[in-house]
Amino acid sequence: MATTDIAGIEPVMGLALIGAIGVGAQWLAWRLRLPAIVIMLVAGIIAGPVTGLLDPRAVLGDLMGPLVALAVAVILFEGGLSLDLHRLGDARAGVRRLVLIGAPLGWLMSALVLVFVAGLSWETAAVFGGIMIVTGPTVIAPLLRQARLARRPAQLLQWEAIVNDPIGALAAVLAFEVVLVLRAGHDAAGAAGLVVIGIMSAALLGYLGGRVIAYSFRRGLVPEYMKVPVLFVSLLAVFASADHLLHEAGLLAVTVMGLVIANADLPSYTELRRFKEQATVMLVSGVFILLAAGLDMEQVRALDWRAGAFVLATILVARPLTVLVSLLRSGLPMRERLFIALTGPRGVVLVAVAGLFGQRLAEAGVVDGARIGPLAFVLVLSTVVLHGFTLAPLARAMGLAGKEAPGLLIVGGSRFTTGLAETLHKAEASVLITDPNHARLIRPRAAGIPTFYGDILSEAAEDRVELMAFGSLLAATSNDAYNTLVATDLAPEIGRDAVWQVARHKDDRPRHSLPTQLGGRPFGAGRTLDAFEELIEEGWHFRLTRLTEEYPLEVWRLKRPDAIPVLRIGPKGELRFVRDDEKLRAEPGDRLIALLPPGALDEAAAARAEPEQPHPAAPLP
Structure with missing residues (x-):
């Protein structure tokens, strides 16, 4: 007799329901010309907390965390495949500034907002502030597709989202290790050294994985019909190996791997990228439905007015200041700088990583660590809804988007x-x-x-x-x-x-x-x-x-x-x-x-x- 989950749905039926809701939400958004991310979030919340039809943890059990992690890895790898340095053109300087200046400055600004507005401790703010660096490629890509944004600001937003995603996760890892060292009185230099070694090893794994794939594909060592399966298996192997060395370092490894393959000038690169894009649409749909359906409404209801103030301060203060300072004297027109400064949607990586570190902080004795998860979801929900409905009109108003009737x-x-x-x-x-x-x-x-x-x-x-x-x-x-x-x-x-x-x-x-x-x-x-x-x-x-x-x-x-x-x-x-x-x-x-x-x-x-x-x-x- 088949086992059923809490909601009375068999695991196989639950997986089918997740896929149907996710893809159906994207199709409905296309038909209604509404932001797909918003429809997916609403559909997930209705299927989960509102109606109780779907309980992801009951359907997937202990596999939910690993599956979400693997899905995020594939999404970031596909994002890395789109980072072709030859096509970066005049956006190169802006991307460099958003990564080298924007990432650490965004970490600092986010931590300040978390402490003085959200009321979190410095320990929790340091960890969560690192995670808030990410702007979510899972959200940016559908929004850019819908807004039909001009090439340069679209490249800046896409590169920032993909490159800063693993950087944000690693910043959280670094801050978390520091918190543990300070609380346990261990050797801070030794812990920092282990983190640095883990990051360097992950980057090296990603580079070698990309080079091996490029060499084998170019030399004809892999037949055409096996290229996608070999790529998938290699991607998972690199991710798992890097993640074993240092938790969340796998995200950096797969991003580097995708970047190497994207710039290897492979004859079959276009076909590989298009297949990965289709897989990413499926994964984004599934992950968003899982996270929205698994939302704990009790934790959300426990949030006070500080949560709303935190979201407003992040959108109106932390993000604009970070971008405008980073792009100062970059040569970009002011309207492009303002548009990027006002565009900072968060996505799957933020929610997934924040929930993980919130639980770990709470286990380590940090009292307010459990608040990270609900705050992350509120931030994602707010930015997705806001940018989902305003990105295209704002881009048209600033002359950075195509006409309604191309x-x-x-x-x-x-x-x-x-x-x-x-x-x-x-x-x-x-x-x-x-x-x-x-x-x-x-x-x-x-x-x-x-x-x-x-x-x-x-x-x-x-x-x-x-x-x-x-x-x-x-x-x-x-x-x-x-x-x-x-x-x-x-x-x-x-x-x-x-x-x-x-x-x-x-x-x-x-x-x-x-x-x-x-x-x-x-x-x-x-x-x-x-x-x-x-x-x-x-x-x-x-x-x-x-x-x-x-x-x-x-x-x-x-x-x-x-x-x-x-x-x-x-x-x-x-x-x-x-x-x-x-x-x-x-x-x-x-x-x-x-x-x-x-x-x-x-x-x-x-x-x-x-x-x-x-x-x-x-x-x-």
């Missing part, structure tokens, strides 16, 4: 793409044309269209092109293979359903057709770029038309029987290319961009019949 990134300069870009510009949609051939950008530049000269897949493009400003991509160069490469490579960044590609030559023949997972979505009823260019040369022109109740799609079709619909713009600015002329669906409020044959209507008739005027394609040179 536009179109066009790869390939031509008469067709220039005319389409001009029409989109008239529709107030952002558009950028990129091309590695300088001559093909002459026409769009003459038309006033923003351009980027270079390969969209290059590192220069990663530094200079803000992909977050574009919600759709059109690959429309004269090279079918390059179009397919661009669409396939950028699809995970932009979204596969928003990446489009002009039809390939001979794509209807079996020996030339490609699998559906390669390339972008087709449009234009199978017309190639050459076919569109021929229409432009014959005098066809783009026209933007707004559909209304009085002028619906059916009427437009009657008045425009020869028109070729190219793009539909939704009421909120969303862009959808028309795949099949005959299957076009559009509602009142939508706008259509179509190609009309020469002489379709004279100007007077056009002015009377439709609400918007024809927009000619770019003139021939």
